[in-house]
Amino acid sequence: MNNSALSIGETRAGSVCVVTLAGRIDSSNANDVMAALTRLITAGEKSILVDLGAVLYLTSAAFRALLVATDEAERQAARFALCSLAGHVRELFEMGGLTEVFAIHESREDALRQLG
Amino acid sequence: MREVELRIGSEMAEIGTLRDALDALAAELGIGMRPLMQLQVALDEVVSNLIKYAWDDGGRHEILVRIRAGADQVELEIVDDGRAFDPLAAPAPEPPPAGKRPRPGGLGIHMVKQLVDQFAYERIAGRNHTRLVKSCAVGAIGGRKEE
Numbered sequence: 001m002n003n004s005a006l007s008i009g010e011t012r013a014g015s016v017c018v019v020t021l022a023g024r025i026d027s028s029n030a031n032d033v034m035a036a037l038t039r040l041i042t043a044g045e046k047s048i049l050v051d052l053g054a055v056l057y058l059t060s061a062a063f064r065a066l067l068v069a070t071d072e073a074e075r076q077a078a079r080f081a082l083c084s085l086a087g088h089v090r091e092l093f094e095m096g097g098l099t100e101v102f103a104i105h106e107s108r109e110d111a112l113r114q115l116g
Numbered sequence: 117m118r119e120v121e122l123r124i125g126s127e128m129a130e131i132g133t134l135r136d137a138l139d140a141l142a143a144e145l146g147i148g149m150r151p152l153m154q155l156q157v158a159l160d161e162v163v164s165n166l167i168k169y170a171w172d173d174g175g176r177h178e179i180l181v182r183i184r185a186g187a188d189q190v191e192l193e194i195v196d197d198g199r200a201f202d203p204l205a206a207p208a209p210e211p212p213p214a215g216k217r218p219r220p221g222g223l224g225i226h227m228v229k230q231l232v233d234q235f236a237y238e239r240i241a242g243r244n245h246t247r248l249v250k251s252c253a254v255g256a257i258g259g260r261k262e263e
Contacts, residue, residue: 095226
């Protein structure tokens with residue numbers, strides 16, 4: 001699998017686990033995002049923030065991964081939010097009709113104020 | 117007119133080959149970042165849909181992708197020998213039941229319709245030909261830097 005296009009990083013900010021995605025999330029690697037997020041949720045993380053600020057684009061496969069993670073977080077009573085959508089990434093969420101579906105924060109700082 | 121022809125096997129991991137080729141051509145020809153990203157998403161949606169649904173024998177099939185760049189547009193033609201499928205006839209995603217999250221079925225094709233300027237389909241001699249055209253400046257100086 002060619003994953004050079006995507007990097008997945010994890011850091012902690014107080015009680016919040018911040019997952020930083022960078023690059024492109026497409027059909028060849030969206031399952032890696034899903035696996036990383038569901039692993040954190042099933043490991044008992046109760047606040048997960050996905051920072052999309054360095055994402056160039058994402059496809060419907062990525063939306064599927066984020067929807068699955070949102071459902072899983074709900075089942076485990078964990079909070080799951082997204083932040084820092086750049087211009088054309090936000091446009092893709094809008095095209096998919098998904099801006100209302102996720103908890104989306106303007107910036108990481110805003111998100112941490114509400115989640116932390 | 118510049119044309120590049122690519123052949124990949126029907127496996128998700130091979131989508132990276134298309135992505136890299138389109139990136140390289142965009143860098144070479146000077147295609148802006150925004151149209152490039154939109155083409156990348158549209159190409160991924162069409163090809164991944166084929167890989168998931170076009171064949172049911174579990175075998176490896178070939179998908180041909182032609183990228184044609186003119187002065188003011190980029191055309192992607194995707195050719196496969198899978199079952200006949202007209203993506204333009206695919207229904208829009210169903211609105212989710214009240215209080216439920218949407219499921220992403222059909223979402224990709226719905227996005228493609230918004231991402232490109234022309235989206236056409238023909239079945240020719242037992243093959244699907246899906247054509248995507250994006251109008252955009254090709255050869256713009258510093259095109260990769262624009263947003």
